[in-house]
Amino acid sequence: MNAPSVDIAATFAELGIEVRERGWLSSNNVLFDAGTPAEAATLVDTGYSLHAAQTVAWLRRRLDGRALRRIVNTHLHSDHCGGNAAVQREYGCEVWVPQPSLAAVRNWDDGRLTYRATDQACERFEATGGLRPGSEVWLGARPWQAWATAGHDPEALVYFEPRSRVLIAGDALWHERLAIVFEALAGGDGFVGAHQTLDLIASLAPRVVIPGHGAPFTDVTQALLASRQRLAAFEREPEEHFAYALRALAMFHLLEHRRRPYAQMRAWMFATPVLARGRQALGMSPARARALIDACLDRLLAGAQLTLDGDVLALPPATRAWRTTAKKKGSG
Numbered sequence: 271m272n273a274p275s276v277d278i279a280a281t282f283a284e285l286g287i288e289v290r291e292r293g294w295l296s297s298n299n300v301l302f303d304a305g306t307p308a309e310a311a312t313l314v315d316t317g318y319s320l321h322a323a324q325t326v327a328w329l330r331r332r333l334d335g336r337a338l339r340r341i342v343n344t345h346l347h348s349d350h351c352g353g354n355a356a357v358q359r360e361y362g363c364e365v366w367v368p369q370p371s372l373a374a375v376r377n378w379d380d381g382r383l384t385y386r387a388t389d390q391a392c393e394r395f396e397a398t399g400g401l402r403p404g405s406e407v408w409l410g411a412r413p414w415q416a417w418a419t420a421g422h423d424p425e426a427l428v429y430f431e432p433r434s435r436v437l438i439a440g441d442a443l444w445h446e447r448l449a450i451v452f453e454a455l456a457g458g459d460g461f462v463g464a465h466q467t468l469d470l471i472a473s474l475a476p477r478v479v480i481p482g483h484g485a486p487f488t489d490v491t492q493a494l495l496a497s498r499q500r501l502a503a504f505e506r507e508p509e510e511h512f513a514y515a516l517r518a519l520a521m522f523h524l525l526e527h528r529r530r531p532y533a534q535m536r537a538w539m540f541a542t543p544v545l546a547r548g549r550q551a552l553g554m555s556p557a558r559a560r561a562l563i564d565a566c567l568d569r570l571l572a573g574a575q576l577t578l579d580g581d582v583l584a585l586p587p588a589t590r591a592w593r594t595t596a597k598k599k600g601s602g
């Protein structure tokens with residue numbers, strides 16, 4: 271499985287794939303485009319709503335007048351489907367979502383869709399239908415298998431093409447980090463689901479993984495091992511997992527809003543529903559939660575991931591430059 275010699279560019283060219291690697295606020299976009307009008311294109315995941323205009327502009331350039339037939343989502347976190355509405359307006363395309371999330375989209379149940387819990391934005395879009403785990407979906411010229419995953423999001427799918435053994439993993443597997451195990455944060459048995467997801471991916475033995483964030487990679491065995499170690503550490507110390515979620519969601523919030531008064535940010539980290547439920551699930555006292563919040567902000571400031579401008583927390587200029595670079599990158 272560990273095959274660093276795989277030629278990612280040649281594999282993607284054969285499958286008609288272009289990966290647009292983005293930052294943390296927006297997921298990667300995976301475009302299937304044969305380049306002919308006859309075979310209309312499909313886009314897997316559309317990024318965050320704040321970047322929707324960029325996503326549409328990129329598609330216009332890449333498709334150069336050709337149609338986009340479909341959007342397919344790995345899961346419906348705001349950073350993966352936040353561009354759905356804008357892309358749908360532009361192309362009048364179908365939108366296929368994981369079947370377990372279909373009713374929530376049709377009723378726009380933003381409680382179940384997590385946007386209220388995380389205080390993240392997502393413009394309403396219309397779903398054409400649901401993709402069932404165990405089914406196949408045509409992406410480009412080949413059928414891809416849809417597999418159910420759990421842990422990060424119990425309704426998420428990953429898509430696997432068995433001949434090339436390319437896996438579109440969404441947030442089920444990243445290269446060096448582990449996505450928040452939201453099911454565990456909510457007090458459920460999410461770590462078990464996350465382990466089962468890693469087992470599933472190992473059994474598929476992908477040669478190339480296209481993660482939801484970060485560059486496509488081939489050292490899959492190593493990535494699985496790193497994820498398992500991280501997961502085991504979180505299981506031993508669930509408070510560490512809570513602290514990780516605190517940091518990741520706070521950074522996401524600041525990547526979106528750029529600046530926030532320190533006191534307001536502190537209050538946000540305490541009261542945002544997904545985090546409030548997380549600390550309650552651990553039986554954490556408010557005083558302990560506030561201590562973790564302060565430690566988290568101290569660490570982000572010490573690591574220069576945030577700066578303090580008077581009493582306002584802000585992203586340092588380097589983060590802005592990084593965003594511009596990520597935007598300019600075009601293809602992965």
Ligand SMILES: [Zn+2]
Binds near residue numbers: 345422423441449
């Ligand atoms: Zn996600």
